[in-house]
Amino acid sequence: MPDGTTGPTRHAVIVGGGLAGVTAALALADAGVRVTLLESRPRLGGLAFSFQRGELTVDNGQHVYMRCCTAYRWFLDRIDGTALAPLQDRLDVPVVDADRPEGRRLGRLRRDALPAPLHLGRTLATYPHLSLAERSKVGRAALALKGLDLADPALDRQDFGSWLAAHGQSARAIEALWDLVGVATLNAVAGDASLALAAMVFKTGLLSAPGAADIGWAHVPLGELHDRLARKALDSAGVRTEVRSRVTSVSPHTNGRWSVEVPGESIEADAVVLAVPQRETHDLLPDGALDAPGRLLEIGTAPILNVHVVYDRKVLDAPFLAALGSPVQWVFDRTDASGLKEGQYLALSQSAAQEEIDLPVAELRERYLPELARLLPLTRGAGVRDFFVTRERTATFAPAPGVARLRPGARTRTPGLYLAGAWTATGWPATMEGAVRSGVSAADAALRALGRPRPARLFDIEEAA
CATH class of the missing domain: 3.50.50.60 (FAD/NAD(P)-binding domain)
Incomplete structure (x- = not known):
């Protein structure tokens, strides 16, 4: 035009x-x-990108965006693709922890229609994967993060993990909240990530506008x-x-x-x-x-591993979920997008996968199928029709300090x-x-x-x- x-x-x-x-x-x-x-x-x-595997149309990896991603939203609009990659009406992420003495536990990260940062107040107050003391400290760290000046070059020389520890964040809080979001967006754990980039992600996505973190993904x-x-x-x-x-x-x-x-x-x-x-x-x-x-x-570069599993029946009722206490990070239902007619196709997106990127498929199968059985009880009686992996060894640049x-x-x-x-x-x-x-x-x-x-x-x- x-x-x-x-x-x-x-x-x-x-x-x-x-x-x-x-x-x-x-x-x-x-x-x-x-x-x-x-x-x-x-x-x-x-x-x-996508490729064909038999009758399946497979994405090489799961990609999502957020409402704050105004440039990518412009891109979708420019190619007439907005309706094919819709956003959630409101942020809602189911988070499963299967590694608890009392058994599998489900929590959710949701937002309310309140001004930021109050829009996340209720979900933080009721988040079951952290103790009351940890939740309180998370709130204080979030306010400190919101006050950082992204134009300060000193932020890039620090790592996010050390900053979190200095602001009272426990190893559990980092795993159950900060890395839950940060690993997926930065492709690095907190200790390996630039404070500047991490602060940018959290300030823009979670601490700016109420709807900034609403998640969108391609339904094709x-x-x-x-x-x-x-x-x-x-x-x-x-x-x-x-x-x-x-x-x-x-x-x-x-x-x-x-x-x-x-x-x-x-x-x-x-x-x-x-x-x-x-x-x-x-x-x-x-x-x-x-x-x-x-x-x-x-x-530097950082890898992403994607694990693809096709079951003979439906085993997940949500479009996606995040996992704690497991090698599994995020699980997405790609059944409809892939063209699968029977059963369910799940894609596991594994960021910061340096230790797994070169493992044989057989070893990854032995690792991930039992983990899915712990996270998703319906998989225990289901048959596995297909299991394969896609590997991007240089998926992103490494967001290291400096x-x-x-x-x-x-x-x-x-x-x-x-x-x-x-x-x-x-x-x-x-x-x-x-x-x-x-x-x-x-x-x-x-x-x-x-x-x-x-x-x-x-x-x-x-x-x-």
Whole structure:
């Protein structure tokens, strides 16, 4: 949907067809820029994709977002996918602890329609997985967290676990509340996570607007959103999209233009956005583009393991649940989205999975099926029709203390070259929200340099949730 402005047509090449690259392409095309999007894989969507396993359509991993994720919500709206990934009316997370002397116990994290932070007061006061003293200390720590200044660079040099301990949080409180949320959003336990990133997650998601933490997730395969609908939106915007097209080099000319090389073709452009992982970006950067390009290689990565189990009957009545006292972290019902006609398909999302990411499937089966039987009593009489795993060894950047100094912004030192990706300096951890925000930032920087106005529908993502 070009904005109709006049002037010479400019051409931008986007390298990478994940959420960051697709966002940048749509934003630039909406501003009247001619765009070519190059993706080395046979599909769009980056690491949020689907594949076929027999009759099942399987997501490589479970991805959720929250109401405060205004950029990803813009993205869904832009590709006409909002109705396919709805939000909860109100935050409601069942939390099961099967490792208790008195037996399995269910609690819930819910919000009320009260101003923040009072909206979580009742759920904290009645949360059965913490003692009364622990709940009281959690409330005081939350208020202290709310008072942190996210602009303070010192926060990034501290780890979240030490800060929690200094604010009276027990090991149980960290497991049953802080890591319950933090591991899923940061892909790291509290002791391995930057205080700055953790504070950003909790302040934005749980301590800002009452509805900020309401959870949304795709009710269709991710490929329906991030590949099919994204490609349809790109086509409608006039973007040339090429998959199975690996970029081998990116070179600036003396006249300010660029050459992007793919096998059999050299593409000329006025601007280039590198929207690929940090190591691939490092290899494509021309000399002098960053002050310290080696820092990109210092950004660590963290794995996510996903365990997929198909039962011959229904064993879970909720769309998802979180677990305590178990290797299991989060369990999602993917039956309808996968196209399964009989039985139930559960997907277990295991973040910060460094110790398990390379274990054989047989060993993971021996570990997780008994755990599901402890958490979900109905599994004890059910048959297992299928069990498989998907592994993303470099799923996200590691949100370790000190990572902020390693994350570059959208602009480089070389005019016309921009960076995008959840690993860039978005202020967010490696989430779909961070990826989309990075694409917005790269497009904004490119449009300013190209002298093009911002599209009317973009850059409204900072509105309150």
